[in-house]
Each structure stands twice: as C-alpha cells, then as structure tokens.
Amino acid sequence: MKAAIIDHETVHPGARDTPAAGSGEILVRIRSAGINGADLLQRRGRYPAPPGSPADIPGLEFAGEVVECGLGATRFAPGDRVMGIVGGGGQAEFIAVHERVAMPVPAALDWAQAGAFPEIYCTAYDALFTQAQLQSGERVLINGGAGGVGTAAIQLAHLAGAFPVATVRNEKMAAHVARLGAVPVVAEAGSDAAAASGPFDVVLELVGAVNLNQSLRSLAHRGRICFIGVGAGPKCEFNALHLMAKRGRIHGSTLRSSPLEEKALLARELERHVLPHVDAGRLTVPVDRTFPLDEVHDAYEHFAAGGKFGKISLLI
C-alpha cells in the first residue's frame, strides 16, 4: 500500500505492506486523514511513535470504509464508513484497528471532514468534559481558538450551555471563531487581553505554558486549567499558593499514547454525546485545505507555516 513515510525529518509518499485485520480488528481503506501538531513533532524526530504503532507512518486519525472484519469483530460490516483515533499510521491507504476505537461516520460529513474529525473532537471533548468537567453556565477560555482543537472546543462548549471565549491572532480569525459561537479576543501569547471576559471556570490551553500565570489570575474559584497544546513552549512556572487560593487544578493530557481501552471509551462517549449533534447539523469541521497523499510533503509544510483556520486533511 501507499503511505506517508517519515524519513530524516521529511515526509514523502512511499510503499509499505498492507496490514491484516487481527482478532477483534477491522481493516479500513482510508479515504482521508487529518494532520496534527504531533505529526510535525514526529517528523522532526522528537516524538517517537507509541508502542504498537508503526514507527515511520504518521497520522493520529483516519476515516474510510471497512474492507474486512477480523475474527470476532462484529460492530461493522464491509462497506461501512468509519473513523477514529490511533497512535499512528493513519496517513496510509489501509489501517487495521480494533473495532472498538472506530465510530460510524455521520452522513453529514464528507471524507475530508470525517478524516479531520476524530482527533480534534476526541481531544476537545476529553479535555472539556472528561477532565475539566465543564458544565452549563460556566465560562471557558480557549487559548488558541482558531486551530483544529480550538474550533471543536468552541462548538462543544457552546452546545453544552457554557460561554466560550477564544483567543486568536488577528481580526480575520476573530470573525471565524465568532461564527462558531465564541466571544473572540485578539491576543498575543501570554497577554492579559482575555482577563476582562473572565473569571473563567475552565481554561483550555492550546498555545503554551506562557499563558499559565495569566490563566491562574483570571481563574474562578474551583477553576480548571487543561494543557493540551504547548507549541509555544512547555516550561511552566507558577506559585502553588495561587492555585491553592483558588482551589484550582491543572490538568495535562495527550491521547496519542493512551491505551486502547481509553481510546475505545472515548469513542463511545463521542457516539453518545457528540455524533448526534453532527447528525443534526449543529457541529462543523472547518477544513482549511486538502492535499492528495502524493503531496503530503506540501501538506506538512502548509501546516507548519501556521495561519490556517481549522484542519488540513490528506485525501487518500
């Protein structure tokens, strides 16, 4: 099969053996796969694939059609449209995954959207609800609202009755995130521009550690800060007394290396709490641009250049 291959800090199309569906697994003919920040880190050699994932095929998500069901795999039939998150290997023509990490693709999503849906919605749902326990009526600050996870988080928070405030880099992005339901704040990393819209019950951090002290200052009593993205740097410095006085908490998470059972549990949560909203047309997957697999190198360069709104999808 054809696959995106990481080789000496570049990504190019290459050939690999087509995997087979093991016990409990489905073999999927992939139609689309989103690109994520972790893929770029892996390309640079700074983020090895987790155990059980191919060492040199990136891709944390996929959408495609089931072509074969392994022994005991009964959730799907050949031809079904499925999508899901994986530890790697999504940017290829085929992938074999346990049937319980796969979700059905709602009819409302085309392939480009479906391949870009799982990572951002799983990450945003897990951070906002499983970890930070965001509830109706609460205020949530989303630092980095124009990226993939940011666009998903804004929409999920809005639908759950919370009040999302999203920081973005410029007025163009402010208009984009406002359409998704957020109060936009144009802000440099580490600025206090969003503080006037606080205090915040939840802060979803998609930019970096530079925002931590400002987040602590504008945190509400019993507030939660959730580290998901630290592209602007991971080194945190803070005063524990400030966290104690707020009775606050700081979470960190990455789904990439989470075990099969956690990925499966999260897929069930999304089927119950998120996919019905997709069916109802209430959630969108902003796709900034698509690239064919043969142009995977350009796709990564476009991602690395920044300034996009939403996701970049490979069509495979």
Place this chain on the structure above:
Amino acid sequence: MKAAIIDHETVHPGARDTPAAGSGEILVRIRSAGINGADLLQRRGRYPAPPGSPADIPGLEFAGEVVECGLGATRFAPGDRVMGIVGGGGQAEFIAVHERVAMPVPAALDWAQAGAFPEIYCTAYDALFTQAQLQSGERVLINGGAGGVGTAAIQLAHLAGAFPVATVRNEKMAAHVARLGAVPVVAEAGSDAAAASGPFDVVLELVGAVNLNQSLRSLAHRGRICFIGVGAGPKCEFNALHLMAKRGRIHGSTLRSSPLEEKALLARELERHVLPHVDAGRLTVPVDRTFPLDEVHDAYEHFAAGGKFGKISLLI
C-alpha cells in the same frame, strides 16, 4: 472573653468581646483549639484573616460545649460537645459559628484531641478523597508524613484500602508513621528517595514546591498531585509535557478561606465517612503537646521550632 491576640508578629493572651449566636448559629465555650501552619503565617502578618473572621484572633479549629443556640439553630442543644473548622477565631474562650459547620465530638476523643482533630482530618479527607479521588488499591505518597495533616492522611488512606508511603525527616519519625500504617521513607525535601516505592496514583504535598518534579517523575498514569502545604516554598517549575504524558493533574487547596457551604458540606462528609472510624477506635489524633491559653506564645514558638509529631493543642 480571653483570646489569643496577634499583635506585631507576636501572639499573647488578651481580652475581646464575647460574640453572640446569630441566626442559625451556636455559641460554643471552647475547651481546646489546635495550632496550624496558617496561624504562624498570620502571626507574621503574611496571611490576613479571610472576610468574616476576626482580624487578630487566630485559630482555624475548635472543640467545646454549646452554650447557646441562635434563632433557627436546631442541630445541637446546650451542653453538646462540638468541633469544627473556621476561617479564624478558634483560639479564644468563645466562638459563634453556623451550626452546619459543627460536628459532634466522638466520645473516644478527649478535649486536647478534639480541638486538634477538625483541621487535619478535614484537610486530609478533602485532599485525598474529594479532590484526588483516592481509591482502594492505589498508592499514595504523603510528603511530610509526621505533621498533623500527614498523620491524618496516612490513617485515612490506610483505612480506605490505599497504600500510604510517607516521607519523614528522621528514623524516630519513621517509626511513628509506620505505626499509623505508612511505609516510611527518610528523605530530604526534593530527594528521590521515595521513588522506589512508586509509581504513585496520588501525591499529597505537605512540604513544598521543591518536590514537584520528583513527584511528576514517580507519578502513575492518571496520577494526581495535591498541594496542601508549601512551608518549604511555593515556586513551582515543571514541564507541561510531563504532566500531559501522564494524563496527570495538579490540585491546590486551602480550606481557610473556603465559603460556609463548602465547610458545611465537608463536615457532613466527615460525619459520614470519618467519625464512625473514630468511634470504632480506628483513628487517632497524635497530640505532641498541649499548652494553656496563657502560654499561647510558647505554644507558637514550640510549633515554629518544628520536629514535632502530630499536633499542638491549646487547652482553654
């Protein structure tokens, strides 16, 4: 009434007006009150009393007899033995508190123990169970096991089926905490001496920020670190990626400034989950030494000198 009075970084006995029981309140003739780290900070002028508490009478806990019930206060009758946590004012002959922050004193506790019980057991219970959600079978590291909160946390964790490991400063303290149910580790602040007993599902931090990176290293997947005491310093530095990789969380809390309803809720939790164990003789309150109120200055000096095992109580 006589009370401990903070005056220019010293604490001496002095006279203040006896409070009256307001609506929903009980007036308590205090028999005993523990000394806590926050009292020392307040003495030094670095920790002003929270709103609603007397500005110059320290004391975060009390035990005594009800002498009067205010309008609508029906939980207790005059003569009942009660104890509880407050934002201040516990180190005095009388205190008026809302009846819902008070708990009955189990028959198994004498006055010295009862006055030293509420703060350490409320703090340890809240940190381990409400915040960190410690469960049976989990390993918990208690950094600073020989202090008041440490001794309560060890016993509560042990009774709940968790495996407590406690760091202490010397072999004498090691023997003390071992008797309470902990695996003792003699360790300097910031050392990795406890790591061999990990990984830990929960770390209760009673020493300071200096332990944070070692705690992150020995944290289990989905582990929780809880900052309660930072006497050795509050400045935290850590790498968010380390927290994210463990899917961990860092909590901070202090009960002193928590609102009435949180203190009341915690009192109900202790009545249900902790006091039955006190009645059954399964929980102790190690009291290092008692002082009469007239010697409150010496009591604070003894507390500040360190090296104690468990609590120091004022008998009033």
